[in-house]
Amino acid sequence: MTKILALTGAGISAESGIRTFRDSNGLWEDHRVEDVASPEGFRKDPSTVWEFYKQRYAQSLGVDPNSAHLALVKLEEHFGDSFHLITQNVDGLHFRAGSQRVYEMHGRLQSCFCISCRTHYKVQDIIMESEVPRCKKCGDILRPDIVWFGEIPYYLYEIEDLLKNTDIFLIVGTSGVVYPAAGFVMTAKLFGAYTIGVNLEKPDNLGFFDEFHQGKCGDILPKVVGKLIDTYEH
Numbered sequence: 001m002t003k004i005l006a007l008t009g010a011g012i013s014a015e016s017g018i019r020t021f022r023d024s025n026g027l028w029e030d031h032r033v034e035d036v037a038s039p040e041g042f043r044k045d046p047s048t049v050w051e052f053y054k055q056r057y058a059q060s061l062g063v064d065p066n067s068a069h070l071a072l073v074k075l076e077e078h079f080g081d082s083f084h085l086i087t088q089n090v091d092g093l094h095f096r097a098g099s100q101r102v103y104e105m106h107g108r109l110q111s112c113f114c115i116s117c118r119t120h121y122k123v124q125d126i127i128m129e130s131e132v133p134r135c136k137k138c139g140d141i142l143r144p145d146i147v148w149f150g151e152i153p154y155y156l157y158e159i160e161d162l163l164k165n166t167d168i169f170l171i172v173g174t175s176g177v178v179y180p181a182a183g184f185v186m187t188a189k190l191f192g193a194y195t196i197g198v199n200l201e202k203p204d205n206l207g208f209f210d211e212f213h214q215g216k217c218g219d220i221l222p223k224v225v226g227k228l229i230d231t232y233e234h
């Protein structure tokens with residue numbers, strides 16, 4: 001049974017209308033990354049950070065998954081529980097497309113939690129609340145459920161296990177710059193996986209790909225997925 005693991009980055013959502021960092025000179029929707037995506041930025045100005053993530057949440061609801069997200073759903077339908085998907089994206093578009101075995105390693109826009117008691121809330125339930133929402137249990141402030149720079153990504157144990165045991169590693173729409181995700185291709189290759197990349201530009205870790213397709217993933221990924229489905233039986 002062939003095992004397939006996919007890793008996606010901001011590029012897969014670009015054709016849905018959500019900008020990547022690299023397209024915007026390292027800015028995230030015109031904000032400096034350290035201001036809106038670091039624990040220090042949140043400590044300094046929690047209301048600006050909350051405003052930013054409320055906007056990102058609203059934006060994510062206003063766009064639709066594209067043909068690249070849907071191609072990964074097809075791959076999962078074919079390979080079933082031999083397929084897993086790791087995403088660096090926080091926009092929820094993989095779930096909305098219909099993917100099920102998804103690891104959102106950098107968190108999710110739909111959720112937030114209390115910095116003291118860690119109670120989780122849905123952003124849709126607090127979006128109309130004050131600039132910096134507060135925990136209904138302990139009264140401390142809530143923060144977006146996003147893994148910021150300098151924090152430890154989610155699911156690292158599960159991801160390490162998947163990387164060491166996959167036959168094929170498919171990497172889509174990611175620059176190969178943001179660690180630890182940028183290093184995943186090296187681990188998978190070291191443990192024997194066949195590695196396939198799809199990206200608009202050549203990624204920084206290009207040397208670790210057995211096969212690389214340059215261009216828009218909305219055009220290319222459905223073809224790559226079609227070939228995988230034709231070649232490998234579940």
Ligand code: NAD
Pocket residue numbers: 008009010011012013014015018019020021022023028088089090091092106172173174175176177178198199200201203215216217218
């Ligand atoms: P990145 O912005 O560093 O790189 C995106 C890559 O996608 C670039 O190399 C670019 O060439 C490529 N790309 C752009 N359009 C493409 C297309 N149509 N088809 C194929 N490739 C395309 O993104 P990253 O490496 O994923 O890291 C940035 C971090 O920022 C992520 O970890 C994520 O947490 C966060 N982020 C998330 C979102 C989102 O959830 N949609 C958007 C922006 C940033």
